[in-house]
Amino acid sequence: MQKLKKKSKQLLSLLFTFATVFLLFAAMTLTASAAITDPVTINITPNTGNIGNGNSDANNSGVNQSQWSYNGTEKILELLTTGGNYTLTGTNNNLYIRAPYTMSVTLNNVNVTSASSSPALSFESGGTITIVGTNKLSASGASASGLRLGGTIATTITSGAGSSLSATSVNRDGINISGPGGLIITGHADVTATGSLSGIRNDSSSTYRITVGENAKLAATGGEDGFFGYNNPLTLEVDGAASFKTTATGKGYGGISITGNGTLAIRGKGTVSTEAKESGIVVASLYIYGCNVTAKGTTRRAVILQSGGKITMNDAAVLTMTNGSGAAEQHTFAVEGTDWNKPTDRVWKLTNAVFIDDTFYSVTDREIEVRVAAGQTGTVAREPKSGKLGDVNNDGKVDATDLSLLISDFGLKGKNLRSDLNNDDVVDGRDLAILLKYFGS
Ligand SMILES: [Ca+2]
Numbered sequence: 001m002q003k004l005k006k007k008s009k010q011l012l013s014l015l016f017t018f019a020t021v022f023l024l025f026a027a028m029t030l031t032a033s034a035a036i037t038d039p040v041t042i043n044i045t046p047n048t049g050n051i052g053n054g055n056s057d058a059n060n061s062g063v064n065q066s067q068w069s070y071n072g073t074e075k076i077l078e079l080l081t082t083g084g085n086y087t088l089t090g091t092n093n094n095l096y097i098r099a100p101y102t103m104s105v106t107l108n109n110v111n112v113t114s115a116s117s118s119p120a121l122s123f124e125s126g127g128t129i130t131i132v133g134t135n136k137l138s139a140s141g142a143s144a145s146g147l148r149l150g151g152t153i154a155t156t157i158t159s160g161a162g163s164s165l166s167a168t169s170v171n172r173d174g175i176n177i178s179g180p181g182g183l184i185i186t187g188h189a190d191v192t193a194t195g196s197l198s199g200i201r202n203d204s205s206s207t208y209r210i211t212v213g214e215n216a217k218l219a220a221t222g223g224e225d226g227f228f229g230y231n232n233p234l235t236l237e238v239d240g241a242a243s244f245k246t247t248a249t250g251k252g253y254g255g256i257s258i259t260g261n262g263t264l265a266i267r268g269k270g271t272v273s274t275e276a277k278e279s280g281i282v283v284a285s286l287y288i289y290g291c292n293v294t295a296k297g298t299t300r301r302a303v304i305l306q307s308g309g310k311i312t313m314n315d316a317a318v319l320t321m322t323n324g325s326g327a328a329e330q331h332t333f334a335v336e337g338t339d340w341n342k343p344t345d346r347v348w349k350l351t352n353a354v355f356i357d358d359t360f361y362s363v364t365d366r367e368i369e370v371r372v373a374a375g376q377t378g379t380v381a382r383e384p385k386s387g388k389l390g391d392v393n394n395d396g397k398v399d400a401t402d403l404s405l406l407i408s409d410f411g412l413k414g415k416n417l418r419s420d421l422n423n424d425d426v427v428d429g430r431d432l433a434i435l436l437k438y439f440g441s
């Protein structure tokens with residue numbers, strides 16, 4: 001018995017030793033994997049001792065450092081560590097920076113131009129780009145974009161106040177997208193994308209999401225489109241400000257142009273403006289859930305919905321359309337939601353825009369058809385009901401207009417009828433009596 005006790009004591013002690021060694025080893029491994037992301041600063045200016053003077057690895061020796069290599073013949077700087085942490089500074093007029101893995105890159109007053117057919121920066125697997133000061137990523141070579149984004153993980157561009165990033169291309173796109181990861185602009189980041197083709201172009205076959213934070217800004221300007229995508233939906237979440245424009249010198253198709261079945265959904269509480277030589281927005285269907293959206297077409301309609309799509313809005317959304325075509329602009333607007341029997345506490349508000357048929361559509365309808373005259377600017381929004389009994393058209397007065405609307409609706413049955421003043425789903429003598437009682441108020 002005594003012997004057995006001693007044996008189990010020994011066994012316990014052995015186990016304890018094993019556990020301690022294991023824990024120590026785990027801790028060492030953790031330290032090592034954390035240390036491999038030690039930040040490294042690379043001055044990209046040629047002949048600085050770090051880069052461009054034939055020395056490919058002058059500041060790249062530490063085993064724990066984020067690794068990089070420079071190919072002086074090809075003029076390629078490659079950032080090689082997954083989860084690496086790099087700060088780039090300086091100016092270089094012939095450099096292609098490649099970031100193939102998910103990582104953090106700080107651009108500290110960087111001015112880089114790619115003279116080859118590669119982008120100035122190819123950020124291929126997402127991660128974070130922190131901007132400090134004024135940063136320029138330019139591409140002058142054939143088919144080269146300023147910034148290329150890829151991968152399935154989002155790219156976040158962030159900064160404190162007063163810092164900016166511009167991505168420009170003379171032959172292609174300011175920002176070219178080749179993966180579904182999405183672009184998030186946060187902090188006070190001020191991002192500008194300018195290209196001869198598109199400001200921002202989604203060349204991948206995936207849906208795409210661009211998020212612009214409360215204090216952030218995004219401006220995308222292209223010779224053909226501000227934003228261009230194929231077939232797939234674009235979601236814009238904008239709490240700050242986003243603008244998509246085309247330049248008048250190019251073809252200028254759309255501020256935002258998505259071919260085929262591509263839809264555009266805009267969410268948030270910020271402002272979104274689109275403007276093109278032709279149309280502000282060219283998509284299959286448009287959804288606006290919040291945001292103050294303005295769309296301007298210089299020679300065509302403000303919004304072109306391909307294959308008869310509609311514009312779905314919630315109560316917080318505002319859409320202003322400037323129609324530059326020689327013909328009126330006409331769209332179907334629907335209130336968000338599928339429960340058509342549920343009364344909403346808001347009604348449509350049209351400013352310099354009209355129902356295509358005044359006797360058929362009313363401000364309380366779930367779905368309306370709206371016209372903006374040629375060359376005019378009109379706004380469609382949602383506003384609270386006036387709360388005035390008898391005010392059929394919600395203009396705050398009970399007058400002859402309301403009476404004539406009620407008479408034209410007399411006998412109608414259904415939900416949410418504008419002239420159903422007592423909400424019993426029929427327009428009859430009871431409603432007329434209410435209107436007459438409040439007439440002139
Ligand atoms: Ca009225």
Ligand SMILES: [Ca+2]
Nearest residue numbers: 420422424426
């Ligand atoms: Ca009634």
